[in-house]
Amino acid sequence: MEYKRPFGVRIDENGVIPGAKKLVRRLSDMRGYFYDEKAYEELLKEDPVVYEVYAVEQEEKDGDLNFATTILYPGKVGKEFFFTKGHFHAKADRAEIYYALKGKGGMLLQTPEGEVEWVPMEPGTVVYVPPYWAHRTVNTGDEPFIFLAIYPADAGHDYGSIKEKGFAKLVVEENGEVKLIDNPRWK
Numbered sequence: 339m340e341y342k343r344p345f346g347v348r349i350d351e352n353g354v355i356p357g358a359k360k361l362v363r364r365l366s367d368m369r370g371y372f373y374d375e376k377a378y379e380e381l382l383k384e385d386p387v388v389y390e391v392y393a394v395e396q397e398e399k400d401g402d403l404n405f406a407t408t409i410l411y412p413g414k415v416g417k418e419f420f421f422t423k424g425h426f427h428a429k430a431d432r433a434e435i436y437y438a439l440k441g442k443g444g445m446l447l448q449t450p451e452g453e454v455e456w457v458p459m460e461p462g463t464v465v466y467v468p469p470y471w472a473h474r475t476v477n478t479g480d481e482p483f484i485f486l487a488i489y490p491a492d493a494g495h496d497y498g499s500i501k502e503k504g505f506a507k508l509v510v511e512e513n514g515e516v517k518l519i520d521n522p523r524w525k
Protein backbone atom coordinates (compact mmCIF):
# COMPACT_ATOMS: atom_id res chain seq x y z
CA MET A 339 0.00 0.00 0.00
CA GLU A 340 1.28 3.44 -1.00
CA TYR A 341 0.31 5.79 1.84
CA LYS A 342 -0.22 9.50 1.45
CA ARG A 343 2.09 11.54 3.65
CA PRO A 344 0.72 13.49 6.64
CA PHE A 345 1.58 17.16 6.93
CA GLY A 346 0.87 20.27 8.98
CA VAL A 347 0.57 23.82 7.68
CA ARG A 348 0.32 27.08 9.56
CA ILE A 349 -2.37 29.55 8.53
CA ASP A 350 -0.71 32.98 8.68
CA GLU A 351 -2.21 36.07 10.36
CA ASN A 352 -3.80 37.12 7.04
CA GLY A 353 -5.54 33.77 6.55
CA VAL A 354 -3.09 32.57 3.89
CA ILE A 355 -2.21 28.85 3.77
CA PRO A 356 1.35 28.62 2.36
CA GLY A 357 1.48 26.47 -0.77
CA ALA A 358 -2.31 26.27 -1.17
CA LYS A 359 -4.20 26.88 -4.42
CA LYS A 360 -5.42 30.49 -4.48
CA LEU A 361 -8.75 31.57 -5.92
CA VAL A 362 -9.78 35.23 -6.20
CA ARG A 363 -13.37 36.36 -6.61
CA ARG A 364 -13.92 39.94 -7.69
CA LEU A 365 -17.22 41.74 -7.85
CA SER A 366 -17.25 41.17 -11.64
CA ASP A 367 -17.28 37.39 -10.97
CA MET A 368 -20.53 37.83 -9.02
CA ARG A 369 -22.91 39.40 -11.54
CA GLY A 370 -26.52 38.69 -10.60
CA TYR A 371 -25.76 37.77 -6.99
CA PHE A 372 -26.48 41.10 -5.26
CA TYR A 373 -29.95 42.57 -4.98
CA ASP A 374 -29.22 46.22 -5.80
CA GLU A 375 -28.20 46.14 -9.48
CA LYS A 376 -27.59 49.88 -9.70
CA ALA A 377 -25.22 49.82 -6.72
CA TYR A 378 -23.54 46.75 -8.27
CA GLU A 379 -22.86 48.57 -11.57
CA GLU A 380 -21.56 51.62 -9.70
CA LEU A 381 -19.11 49.60 -7.56
CA LEU A 382 -18.06 47.56 -10.60
CA LYS A 383 -16.04 50.59 -11.75
CA GLU A 384 -13.65 49.70 -8.91
CA ASP A 385 -14.23 45.94 -9.25
CA PRO A 386 -13.03 45.16 -5.69
CA VAL A 387 -11.88 41.72 -4.59
CA VAL A 388 -14.80 40.33 -2.58
CA TYR A 389 -13.03 37.21 -1.31
CA GLU A 390 -9.98 34.98 -1.70
CA VAL A 391 -9.83 31.26 -1.03
CA TYR A 392 -6.68 29.22 -0.22
CA ALA A 393 -7.58 25.57 -0.74
CA VAL A 394 -5.72 22.34 -0.05
CA GLU A 395 -7.65 19.76 -2.02
CA GLN A 396 -7.34 16.02 -2.53
CA GLU A 397 -8.64 13.80 -5.31
CA GLU A 398 -12.47 13.66 -5.29
CA LYS A 399 -12.62 10.44 -3.32
CA ASP A 400 -15.00 9.22 -0.66
CA GLY A 401 -13.40 9.36 2.82
CA ASP A 402 -10.76 12.02 2.22
CA LEU A 403 -10.97 15.67 3.36
CA ASN A 404 -10.24 19.08 1.86
CA PHE A 405 -9.65 22.29 3.76
CA ALA A 406 -9.59 25.93 2.77
CA THR A 407 -9.38 29.36 4.29
CA THR A 408 -11.48 32.22 2.99
CA ILE A 409 -10.66 35.90 3.39
CA LEU A 410 -13.94 37.71 2.89
CA TYR A 411 -13.35 41.45 2.61
CA PRO A 412 -15.58 44.07 4.24
CA GLY A 413 -17.91 46.00 1.97
CA LYS A 414 -21.46 46.43 0.80
CA VAL A 415 -23.39 46.55 -2.46
CA GLY A 416 -26.08 49.07 -1.61
CA LYS A 417 -27.08 48.00 1.89
CA GLU A 418 -26.21 44.32 1.36
CA PHE A 419 -23.00 43.05 2.99
CA PHE A 420 -20.32 41.31 0.90
CA PHE A 421 -20.76 37.52 0.85
CA THR A 422 -19.42 34.35 -0.77
CA LYS A 423 -21.42 33.00 -3.73
CA GLY A 424 -22.83 30.14 -1.69
CA HIS A 425 -23.51 26.63 -2.83
CA PHE A 426 -25.10 23.26 -2.21
CA HIS A 427 -22.70 20.36 -2.41
CA ALA A 428 -22.79 18.45 -5.72
CA LYS A 429 -23.05 15.37 -3.51
CA ALA A 430 -25.86 17.04 -1.55
CA ASP A 431 -25.62 14.81 1.53
CA ARG A 432 -22.06 15.90 2.34
CA ALA A 433 -21.66 17.97 5.54
CA GLU A 434 -18.99 20.58 6.33
CA ILE A 435 -17.35 22.35 9.29
CA TYR A 436 -16.39 26.04 9.41
CA TYR A 437 -14.17 27.63 12.05
CA ALA A 438 -13.98 31.41 12.35
CA LEU A 439 -10.47 32.85 12.81
CA LYS A 440 -10.74 36.64 12.49
CA GLY A 441 -13.28 39.38 11.96
CA LYS A 442 -17.04 39.27 12.24
CA GLY A 443 -19.78 37.76 10.16
CA GLY A 444 -22.10 34.85 9.90
CA MET A 445 -23.41 32.04 7.81
CA LEU A 446 -26.66 31.96 5.90
CA LEU A 447 -27.91 28.41 5.39
CA GLN A 448 -30.89 27.24 3.36
CA THR A 449 -32.65 23.95 2.60
CA PRO A 450 -33.78 23.08 -0.93
CA GLU A 451 -37.31 24.10 0.17
CA GLY A 452 -36.10 27.58 1.15
CA GLU A 453 -35.99 27.32 4.93
CA VAL A 454 -33.28 29.72 6.15
CA GLU A 455 -31.01 29.79 9.22
CA TRP A 456 -28.52 32.50 10.24
CA VAL A 457 -25.54 31.58 12.45
CA PRO A 458 -23.46 34.55 13.74
CA MET A 459 -19.70 33.93 13.67
CA GLU A 460 -16.78 35.48 15.54
CA PRO A 461 -13.26 34.14 16.17
CA GLY A 462 -13.64 30.74 17.84
CA THR A 463 -17.10 29.95 16.45
CA VAL A 464 -17.46 26.49 14.89
CA VAL A 465 -20.38 26.02 12.51
CA TYR A 466 -21.77 22.65 11.57
CA VAL A 467 -23.23 22.65 8.06
CA PRO A 468 -25.54 19.63 7.93
CA PRO A 469 -26.09 17.54 4.79
CA TYR A 470 -28.40 19.15 2.17
CA TRP A 471 -28.06 22.77 3.40
CA ALA A 472 -26.74 25.44 1.01
CA HIS A 473 -24.30 27.79 2.75
CA ARG A 474 -23.00 31.32 2.23
CA THR A 475 -20.79 33.37 4.56
CA VAL A 476 -21.32 37.10 5.05
CA ASN A 477 -18.91 39.76 6.39
CA THR A 478 -20.93 42.05 8.68
CA GLY A 479 -17.88 43.84 10.09
CA ASP A 480 -15.37 46.39 8.89
CA GLU A 481 -12.26 44.20 8.70
CA PRO A 482 -11.56 41.01 6.72
CA PHE A 483 -13.62 38.06 7.95
CA ILE A 484 -11.36 35.00 7.89
CA PHE A 485 -12.41 31.39 8.45
CA LEU A 486 -11.38 27.80 7.80
CA ALA A 487 -13.67 25.27 6.10
CA ILE A 488 -13.18 21.49 6.23
CA TYR A 489 -15.23 19.41 3.79
CA PRO A 490 -15.34 15.95 2.23
CA ALA A 491 -13.06 15.67 -0.80
CA ASP A 492 -15.94 14.36 -2.92
CA ALA A 493 -18.50 17.02 -1.81
CA GLY A 494 -18.12 19.23 -4.90
CA HIS A 495 -19.94 22.54 -5.47
CA ASP A 496 -23.39 23.07 -6.93
CA TYR A 497 -23.72 26.82 -7.60
CA GLY A 498 -26.58 26.57 -10.12
CA SER A 499 -29.70 26.90 -8.02
CA ILE A 500 -28.26 29.58 -5.70
CA LYS A 501 -27.15 31.62 -8.73
CA GLU A 502 -30.66 31.39 -10.24
CA LYS A 503 -32.81 31.67 -7.13
CA GLY A 504 -30.56 33.26 -4.50
CA PHE A 505 -31.24 32.95 -0.80
CA ALA A 506 -34.68 33.73 0.63
CA LYS A 507 -33.11 36.34 2.96
CA LEU A 508 -30.72 39.25 2.40
CA VAL A 509 -28.22 40.31 5.07
CA VAL A 510 -28.25 44.10 5.14
CA GLU A 511 -27.30 47.11 7.23
CA GLU A 512 -30.23 49.26 8.31
CA ASN A 513 -29.81 52.14 10.75
CA GLY A 514 -26.36 50.84 11.67
CA GLU A 515 -27.71 47.37 12.51
CA VAL A 516 -27.29 43.98 10.85
CA LYS A 517 -30.68 42.75 9.67
CA LEU A 518 -32.07 39.78 7.77
CA ILE A 519 -34.83 40.86 5.43
CA ASP A 520 -36.94 38.95 2.89
CA ASN A 521 -35.39 38.82 -0.56
CA PRO A 522 -38.03 40.36 -2.83
CA ARG A 523 -36.55 38.43 -5.78
CA TRP A 524 -36.66 35.03 -4.05
CA LYS A 525 -38.46 32.46 -6.22
Ligand SMILES: O=P(O)(O)OC[C@H]1O[C@](O)(CO)[C@@H](O)[C@@H]1O
Pocket residue numbers: 391393406407408422423424425434473474486487489495
Ligand atom coordinates in the same frame (compact mmCIF):
# COMPACT_ATOMS: atom_id res chain seq x y z
O1 LIG B 1 -17.54 28.24 -2.97
P1 LIG B 1 -18.06 29.60 -2.55
O2 LIG B 1 -19.53 29.60 -2.29
O3 LIG B 1 -17.63 30.67 -3.50
O4 LIG B 1 -17.38 29.91 -1.13
C1 LIG B 1 -16.01 29.65 -0.84
C2 LIG B 1 -15.82 28.83 0.39
O5 LIG B 1 -16.59 27.66 0.35
C3 LIG B 1 -15.80 26.48 0.21
O6 LIG B 1 -16.04 26.01 -1.10
C4 LIG B 1 -16.16 25.48 1.25
O7 LIG B 1 -17.55 25.28 1.32
C5 LIG B 1 -14.36 26.85 0.41
O8 LIG B 1 -13.57 26.54 -0.71
C6 LIG B 1 -14.42 28.32 0.68
O9 LIG B 1 -14.22 28.40 2.07
Ligand SMILES: [Fe+2]
Pocket residue numbers: 425426427434473489
Ligand atom coordinates in the same frame (compact mmCIF):
# COMPACT_ATOMS: atom_id res chain seq x y z
FE1 LIG C 1 -19.39 23.82 1.07
